[in-house]
Amino acid sequence: MRPKDDLKQTAIEQATYQLVQEQGLLRLKMADIARAAGLAASTLYVYYPSKQDLLDSLYQQAKSRSFQRLIAQDDPGKPLKARIRTIWHNMVDNRLQYPQELVFMEQYHSSAFLSASSRELSSNMQHFFAELLLAGQQSEQLKPLPLPLLMASVQSSVRDLSRLIQDGVLSDGPDLRQAAFSLCWDALCA
Amino acid sequence: MRPKDDLKQTAIEQATYQLVQEQGLLRLKMADIARAAGLAASTLYVYYPSKQDLLDSLYQQAKSRSFQRLIAQDDPGKPLKARIRTIWHNMVDNRLQYPQELVFMEQYHSSAFLSASSRELSSNMQHFFAELLLAGQQSEQLKPLPLPLLMASVQSSVRDLSRLIQDGVLSDGPDLRQAAFSLCWDALCA
């Protein structure tokens, strides 16, 4: 009895992220995942009952890992701007260091595949971040605009910057980071 | 490939936009398009040589129509902020009034389907807008940040606002527009 191999589980995940990044969710075939992971196609069904389940499972995993990375080093004792800066940097780092997971999440999210349970999970980070910004509004540091607008503004700032760095249009570094964050912060600031 | 019947051409286009919005690009089938357009599936091949071509053609059409709408009423004689405000409003209007075309463009753009020729066209609006912002930087009205960063900032502002309105989270109106635009403008402003 071979032990159900964690390495294989990981191989499947990595293969899937890789393939989605390379060819898009649309072209993703179970047979390709298996080949890339070094398995027989039928073996995938030992680990996941269906393609849908495999994708769902990866999505939820990526979502929660992302969340953990974003709030790393966040210190509730620090002042608001510092906390937001930390998280903002984490968000950028997350995108730059785990681009495959991010690509996967975005493609899957916008692909009419998303199951109900996955949709729920989607809001972890939203809640956490909303409360942070709300506190900023109550202390009159942030503009009294609708919260979703502020949140979207921050997230877009991160996404845009990361994309430009990834595309080679801009080069990552402290100066660029500072410029980009100030752009973001000024937009929020009262 | 010049169609005899413009009505059928239009029916195909509308059917495709509709179906992509309803079910996603992933589930789009030639047979469905034909049924929704009131044609036989094989007739689609009278108008387009392949599915790929059909999608490509729709993408380029949507792109250039979008561009025309965005620069409508733009007056090069007006001051910078007014011009940007006009275009910003056009961008929001465009998203709210032609959501199907926008959904189609975004899904298609991020789907590894995009052909080379389509990718080129993609930059029309980019060039136009880049020059506008560049002028703003030269007159020291806008921050001296990398142009792509500023452009992305504006586009995100538009996309975020539109999405929130479409999702019913916020309600469109002069006040909201003003708030959202000021958020956008402040971020750009020196």
Add this chain to the structure above:
Amino acid sequence: MRPKDDLKQTAIEQATYQLVQEQGLLRLKMADIARAAGLAASTLYVYYPSKQDLLDSLYQQAKSRSFQRLIAQDDPGKPLKARIRTIWHNMVDNRLQYPQELVFMEQYHSSAFLSASSRELSSNMQHFFAELLLAGQQSEQLKPLPLPLLMASVQSSVRDLSRLIQDGVLSDGPDLRQAAFSLCWDALCA
């Protein structure tokens, strides 16, 4: 535009009957049917939406054709014994001349495939025959036993005789027929 070919429809039916007789319902594959009918496998789906539907459709067709053959030459004006003899002979003939259809019906009937609508149809012949026997009981020609028992007795007589002839154990002919029918009739007779 080629006309949807009735010949192909028939080819599919014949191929299916043939294959079920030769290899059993269990081994019946869509690809085999297609090959035997001289078509591509996917063409089967032009004529039937699924394997289940194909089988269902064949079953209902066989059922109703069978019924028509069984009541051929039945003359309500004739005496009871003559009518039953006629039908009894028709039943035997039906089994001997269309063995494939009969094999198919029996295999399909006992295969947990049978759909609800097919199950209904199943009783056409039952009703017709039940009334005939009931009349015989009322005129005190037939035993006053439960009708289902009498009906089953006749049907078994037919099935058993046919099987023995088909298996080559007995040889068909007027004498055998007469012996077998008298066996059947005596069992019914008061």
Add this chain to the structure above:
Amino acid sequence: MRPKDDLKQTAIEQATYQLVQEQGLLRLKMADIARAAGLAASTLYVYYPSKQDLLDSLYQQAKSRSFQRLIAQDDPGKPLKARIRTIWHNMVDNRLQYPQELVFMEQYHSSAFLSASSRELSSNMQHFFAELLLAGQQSEQLKPLPLPLLMASVQSSVRDLSRLIQDGVLSDGPDLRQAAFSLCWDALCA
């Protein structure tokens, strides 16, 4: 192939009979048998080299058990009618008390699975019963019809009655049994 654990052997058999009755031979899967028997699928291969062998083995077992039950209490010293009546009752009882085994035998017999060796065994009961009826013919108690015809007639009588009782159409009891047996006997009788 001699099993260590007789309980497991029995569990496999019972599970198989059960599943065939519930879902039909067509839907029978090794994994289902294993689950129903409380084993791992691979364990089945410790007891039987293949699915074919498992089914074959069960078939032969059911056949010989059936035979033992049918000739129970048969007393060669008694008169013919009494012997046949006893056996006839045993046949009905056998069907009513072990319906799963009977269902299995019938489905398996008519499923093109039957192996050569199984086919031979099939005739135990045939021989025994043939000699009994032959004796009846020689003493001029039974009709001088082909033996297979007489045998089939009796077996059908049993099968029909049992089915009607199982289906709830008729209710078992001494009166029904007597009526049904007389129907059967009269058909045989000279």
Add this chain to the structure above:
DNA sequence: AATGAATGAGTGTTCATTCAT
């Protein structure tokens, strides 16, 4: 002996595309 893991050879079904009319 017992089994969880792994798999190859199918299976039914889908769908973009072609073709004869």
Add this chain to the structure above:
DNA sequence: GATGAATGAACACTCATTCAT
């Protein structure tokens, strides 16, 4: 030009069976 019919190339998924432990 328009189309119903036909199809080949996939594709997701199944299942009896093998194997290492």
